Amino acid sequence: MRPTVHDIAAAAGVSLATVDRVLNQRAGVRTVTREKVEQAIDRIGYVRDVAAANLAKSRVYPLVFILPSGDNSFMRGLEAQVRAAIGRSPVERTDISIVTVPAFNADALVAALDAAREKFPAGVAVVAIDSPDVIAAVDRLRADHIPVLTLVSDLAGSKRDHFAGVDNIAAGRTAASLMGRFLGGRSGPVAVLAGSMLVRDHRERLDGFRAVMTENFPGHVLLPIVEGQDDPALVERLVSQVLAASPEIAGIYSLGAGNRGLIAALKRRKNAAPVCVIAHELTQHTRAALNGGLIDVVLNQDAGHEVRSAIRVLKAKADGVAVLGAQERIRLEIFIKDNLPFEQGSNTEMPFEQGSNQAPEQGRQD
Amino acid sequence: MRPTVHDIAAAAGVSLATVDRVLNQRAGVRTVTREKVEQAIDRIGYVRDVAAANLAKSRVYPLVFILPSGDNSFMRGLEAQVRAAIGRSPVERTDISIVTVPAFNADALVAALDAAREKFPAGVAVVAIDSPDVIAAVDRLRADHIPVLTLVSDLAGSKRDHFAGVDNIAAGRTAASLMGRFLGGRSGPVAVLAGSMLVRDHRERLDGFRAVMTENFPGHVLLPIVEGQDDPALVERLVSQVLAASPEIAGIYSLGAGNRGLIAALKRRKNAAPVCVIAHELTQHTRAALNGGLIDVVLNQDAGHEVRSAIRVLKAKADGVAVLGAQERIRLEIFIKDNLPFEQGSNTEMPFEQGSNQAPEQGRQD
DNA sequence: GAAAATTTGATGTACGTAAATCAGAAAATT
DNA sequence: AATTTTCTGATTTACGTACATCAAATTTTC
Incomplete structure (x- = not known):
């Protein structure tokens, strides 16, 4: 069985309340006691159950996606993927808003970044334009401890947390x-x-x-x-x-x-x-x-993968937990006539029948 | 706020206990009542909170991976990825065992499949050999309502639930x-x-x-x-x-x-x-x-992606929930000298400091 | 060494769901 | 109409964590 907060308390010889104070960095714990608890934590190998924690917190992640507007199939596809993610919001505990700004317009992008900052979201994903003003705007977000992720196009020299896009x-x-x-x-x-x-x-x-x-x-x-x-x-x-x-x-x-x-x-x-x-x-x-x-x-570059990865990474950064690097690598896909995937229409397999936990009879439609 | 079981009960005019009976298909509910509840469920758009449900159930997913043995770098890499997944078991609530069988030996594979069946796992992933005996063994698992996923090599004509591999x-x-x-x-x-x-x-x-x-x-x-x-x-x-x-x-x-x-x-x-x-x-x-x-x-084919996808899909099948088709598509990667990714060593970004929820100062090592 | 300040413990409620028990109501059977 | 059977409601405990409150213990300060 995986250790719980109770096990920490027992191992450290303190009360549950103290363990909680240490875990959630609340005030009022002496340094010696804090260290005793922290040692117990890695001695017994405790890892916080994020699912239970989120349940207790009723945690939602307000995220902002800033995308270029305009008549560009790829960007519109990207936006569609963000909208698909909005559809999954109740399950993923996200609250995503989309902001579109004119393409290749650094001033507009800076304004959008500053506007996003006002709302104190749990994270911001942005298709970046490479300019000092934009870098400064991104760094302002980071100064407010808001995780920032660049999407599709990176922003070297900024303090952005992660880049979700191809090499x-x-x-x-x-x-x-x-x-x-x-x-x-x-x-x-x-x-x-x-x-x-x-x-x-x-x-x-x-x-x-x-x-x-x-x-x-x-x-x-x-x-x-x-x-x-x-x-x-x-x-x-x-x-x-x-x-x-x-x-x-x-x-x-x-x-x-x-x-x-x-x-x-x-x-x-x-x-x-x-x-x-x-x-x-x-x-x-x-x-x-x-x-x-x-x-x-x-x-x-698979826009769906990019958006899903961006959300996973922003949530992880907001919680201060590690991300699986290999999983978040965005692949450069090479298509020739011979390896084109089928056009995907509805892309869920085996629609869920409400209230049914039964194993389905069969389901082979890959 | 997302609707809960209590909302179903109120909407259907029944008690919580009855809602629970319907949701988890327990006996003792009249057809009329069951239908009333089911209508309320999709009227208010209830979706089960899987995290909370798993918490309540203390659910773990015992999974079996059957891989060919032998001196084959790809298969050993695949096995390494499964072992990496075992390392994530406490977080992912899995209990994974690896079974290796001699390559290209259908009889040994059938024996391994039947042995796996005895243990009633939540799912089985197998690198399949194309033979009638193997198909029959897979179908025996499915007859026992055990989800089966073929990995790397598919098994047409069987009742396997999903294939995790390239076209x-x-x-x-x-x-x-x-x-x-x-x-x-x-x-x-x-x-x-x-x-x-x-x-x-x-x-x-x-x-x-x-x-x-x-x-x-x-x-x-x-x-x-x-x-x-x-x-x-x-x-x-x-x-x-x-x-x-x-x-x-x-x-x-x-x-x-x-x-x-x-x-x-x-x-x-x-x-x-x-x-x-x-x-x-x-x-x-x-x-x-x-x-x-x-x-x-x-x-x-990215072995890491294949293994992670296999686990996600098997868990979903065990719970009878839908999977995101697009996310589970295994890409055929094409590498030439110019797009080789860097060799990945340790592949986590920003190691988690126990007990800290603080946003990290910075983290840019892509 | 007493008062003040700080630290710690004990306890309870909440999140959304699962699962169990038992009493009572409604059906079906005789 | 009485009895048995089936169905439904009410209530409780649990999962692991977060968060709040109040009392008690300890340390610090003068």
Whole structure:
């Protein structure tokens, strides 16, 4: 049997009330007594039963998610995952609010972070823009002991507690490596399409891509970076211009969003030499393009996993408990036509029949 | 506030005791009363507080993991992950026992399954061998209402509740697609190295690989399948023979284990034409070979994720509650030299200081 | 060495559910 | 209508922790 607070009391030779004072750092315990209790705690290997503690506290975790607004399938998918988490709130004891701010606007983000701070939430998750003002705003939250987690794009130099997102340098390197090998002997320049150099994830992807291309595939010239602001309409115009200007183009690496525009531009480009296209984030559009052969590789981060991980980590940070590092690693998923997962509709297995504890007869629908 | 059993009682106009009888399907409730209660339950949207219920029940989940024994890095890694889960037992309320049986031995597996059944565990996870006897043994467990989960290799035709593993047909297809594209213009036959055709995961990988190779890359002849029994020593002998017999070989797909032997054989093969090598499972050996350029791609399934998912699913099945399908999808990870994750040592972030609920000062070591 | 301040103990209630007991009410059977 | 059987209500204890209150013991201060 796992030791309880009573066992601590007995082991330390003190009363339950004193154990409670130590465990929950209440005042009024002499240092000697506190040490006696703490020694007993790790002597008998006590670990607080978080479930029971939360029950007693009627603990809820008010969390704030700050996401960019705008017409961006990936971010809207991310928001949908947060909404799905809101649906699980009663079970997970969370109270999640979503705040959207204009994309690539540091001032708006700072305002949102400061507004969140006023409400003293148990944690804040934010898709960060890399700027000193944003770093300062994040550090203000941390100064108030509010855990902060960066989502998708990190914020180096800040005091944020955790980053839930992929290794974007590795993503860029992977894209370059696959691009180079897929192109094989073919020659021709390669275009890189980004959203904005203001966000760290885009910069890191570019750095990784450029490093591997210049080192391992110097035969392919990199065309000047195109910044499409993650906006499908703008992306389409810009890509069309690039394709017209460089008809001998061999590859395109789209490291940001707005791929709808990229795909539209590619579709209008008939009877020309094949282009190797690598894009980020699996959406209905990139999925269709992958199946249709317009895109060769999609690099993806699972938004659902990111959101669930973010919530787990923020709750753990709020409670001051450790997180399982391996579990919270966000994988860079590589999709080609052949390993596309089925589109998931309703994604629960074996719906729960209220009030039934019976083992189900069967349930095989993976 | 989330509704409780008391709210059900009030809403249905019955007593708490009756609500309890309905919720836990105890005898002695008239059908009309039961229906009245059930209607009240979904009218007010009651969801059982699993944490409180487990607390009241002092519930523990005895689980059995049946794994193949033998000198196989992947399986030993899987076992290590189960042991790690045993370390978390007090927190997760599990009581896990590990049973190892000789690999590719259906009779031994059946015996282990039947032995597990005697102990009436809350769930059984098994790395399945595809055979009618094993299917029958699994179905005997299910007949006793014991949830069964197949791990790594599935068991079609059985009544198993869930499969925790990757889509192996997609894995084979992915390997073929990458192989074909990496080979580019180069010609030459491709060798396939398997463990045994007795396990379904190996067969499915082969099927997927073969399908894409013959359809999209008919220029490459597939050499006869080599079965190395996942045994490094045997694999080394067999691969050396193949390399000697077909010096013009262009690619090798190792879809099973025992890659230590493959790597050793490749190392001994000096100054010959480059071979594109795709292998499964990231171990210290394949990782080193990937970094060293001996292997081009490693397809992987995260053993830690598989084990944690298996435990979550078995607990859910034992309680008859729904599982989050998306969360339990085991990803096929594709590793090339450029996206190898850092080797994880101790994998917890911010060790918990006993008895402290304080927010930590900082913690940035991703 | 007495008063004041601090520390400790004892005890009770609460969180939401499970499980048991026993008395009483309502049905079904004769 | 009386009896048996089945169903329902009321109440209590428990799980492990949090939190509050008040009394008693100990230490500190003057």
